[in-house]
Amino acid sequence: MCVMLAGVATSQTVPSQGSNDQLNLGDINAEQTLNVVTAEDVSAPTTAGGNTFGMTVYGADGGLTSNQDNRGGVLAHGVVNVSDSMGVATVTSTAVGNSGTATAAAGTLTGFMVQTNTGAVTARSQIEGETAQAGDVVESSLAAGNSQGLTLNNGSMGARVSQNNQADVAADGGAIIQYVAGTAVVAGTAAGNNIDLNGANQSAARVITDQNNGAANVTATQFTAYGNSNTTVTAATASGNNLNAANTGPLLDVASHQYNTAYVRAQAQETSYEFGSAQATAYGVGNSVMAGNYGPGLVLDNVQVNDGGGVEVIASFEGNNGYDAGASATAIGNAVTGYVCNQCSGTMNATNSQSNNVDVSARSTITMGGGGRSIVGVATATGNNASFSVTNSGH
Structure with missing residues (x-):
C-alpha cells in the first residue's frame, strides 16, 4: 500500500540538513x-491530509529530521451520481493523517522521521448509478493514519521511522450500476500505519521502523451491486501496521517492530444478477512486513505483536446467472515475508518473533x-505466518 498525497513539496536542490x-x-x-447524465470520461479525485512533507537529495548528501503531529479529523469523500451513461470513470478518495516522502537519488540521505496521529481518518468513494451503464470503472478509497515513503535511485539511505496511530481509520465505499460493459474495479485500503520503501538501480538501505497502532478500529468495507456486468472486482484490504520494503542493490537491512491492538476488519461484498467474471476479495492483517532485495544481501529483524480487538475478514458474492464467480477471504494476525535474489553468492540473515493473542x-x-x-x-485464517526464501535471479 502506497498512500502519498498529491502536492507534497520536493526539490532537486536541498540544503545538507x-x-x-x-x-x-x-x-x-x-x-x-x-452529477452526471451522460459523459465519455468522468474523473473525481478527492484528497485530504493533515500534514504532508517531502525532501529529496539528488547527487548530494543530506540529513533529515521530521516531526509530524496530526490531531484533527481527516475526511476525503467523493460521490458520482450518474443517471444515463459514462464511458470511463475514475473515482479516488485519499485521506492521510500524516504523509511524508524522503528520496535519495545518486546521493545519500540520513533521516529520522516521527509521525503521530490522533485524529480519525476516513476515505469514502461512491458511484450511484441505479439506472446507468458504464464502460470501465476504477474506484479506490485509501486511508492511513500515518504513511511514510522512502525512495532510492542509485542512492543510499539510513533511516529511523517511528509511527504512532491512536485514531480510527476507515476506507469505505462502493458502487451501484445497472450495466457494466467493460471492467469495474472497486477497492478500499485502510492502514493504521504504513511505510513503503522502494530502491532501484543499485541502491542500499538500512532502516529501523517502529509502528504502534492503538486505534479502536481499522476497517475497509466495499459494497457493489450490478444488474448486468462483464468483468468486476470488489476488494477490501485492512491492516493495523504495514511495511513494504523492496530494493535492487547490494544491501537491504530492515529492523521492524510492530504492535497492533486495533480491531481490524476487511469486508468485500458484491452482487450481480448476470455476470461474466466476478470476484470479491478481502484481506485483513494485524501486522504485515514484506522485505525483499533483488541483490546479494538481506538482513531482517522482525518483531510483531497483535493484541486487542482481533481480525475479521468477510468476502461474499451473490448472483443469478453467469460464468465465473469467486470470493476469497484471508485473515492473519501477523505476517512476514523475506526474500533475496542470490545474484552474487547472496545471503539472508533473518530473525523473527511473532505473537498473536486474539481471535482471527x-x-x-x-x-x-x-x-x-x-x-x-x-x-484462510492464520495466527502467525512467516515465509523466507533465497532464489536465483529471475525466479
Whole structure:
C-alpha cells in the first residue's frame, strides 16, 4: 500500500540538513459531488491530509529530521451520481493523517522521521448509478493514519521511522450500476500505519521502523451491486501496521517492530444478477512486513505483536446467472515475508518473533440463484505466518 498525497513539496536542490516540524489541530475535509447524465470520461479525485512533507537529495548528501503531529479529523469523500451513461470513470478518495516522502537519488540521505496521529481518518468513494451503464470503472478509497515513503535511485539511505496511530481509520465505499460493459474495479485500503520503501538501480538501505497502532478500529468495507456486468472486482484490504520494503542493490537491512491492538476488519461484498467474471476479495492483517532485495544481501529483524480487538475478514458474492464467480477471504494476525535474489553468492540473515493473542476469522460466501461455469470460494485464517526464501535471479 502506497498512500502519498498529491502536492507534497520536493526539490532537486536541498540544503545538507533539513528540519520539519508540523502540527495540525483542525479538521481537514475534502468533499465533492459530480452529477452526471451522460459523459465519455468522468474523473473525481478527492484528497485530504493533515500534514504532508517531502525532501529529496539528488547527487548530494543530506540529513533529515521530521516531526509530524496530526490531531484533527481527516475526511476525503467523493460521490458520482450518474443517471444515463459514462464511458470511463475514475473515482479516488485519499485521506492521510500524516504523509511524508524522503528520496535519495545518486546521493545519500540520513533521516529520522516521527509521525503521530490522533485524529480519525476516513476515505469514502461512491458511484450511484441505479439506472446507468458504464464502460470501465476504477474506484479506490485509501486511508492511513500515518504513511511514510522512502525512495532510492542509485542512492543510499539510513533511516529511523517511528509511527504512532491512536485514531480510527476507515476506507469505505462502493458502487451501484445497472450495466457494466467493460471492467469495474472497486477497492478500499485502510492502514493504521504504513511505510513503503522502494530502491532501484543499485541502491542500499538500512532502516529501523517502529509502528504502534492503538486505534479502536481499522476497517475497509466495499459494497457493489450490478444488474448486468462483464468483468468486476470488489476488494477490501485492512491492516493495523504495514511495511513494504523492496530494493535492487547490494544491501537491504530492515529492523521492524510492530504492535497492533486495533480491531481490524476487511469486508468485500458484491452482487450481480448476470455476470461474466466476478470476484470479491478481502484481506485483513494485524501486522504485515514484506522485505525483499533483488541483490546479494538481506538482513531482517522482525518483531510483531497483535493484541486487542482481533481480525475479521468477510468476502461474499451473490448472483443469478453467469460464468465465473469467486470470493476469497484471508485473515492473519501477523505476517512476514523475506526474500533475496542470490545474484552474487547472496545471503539472508533473518530473525523473527511473532505473537498473536486474539481471535482471527475469515468467512467466504457465494450464493447462486441460477447457473454458473466456475464457482470458487476460499477462506484462510492464520495466527502467525512467516515465509523466507533465497532464489536465483529471475525466479
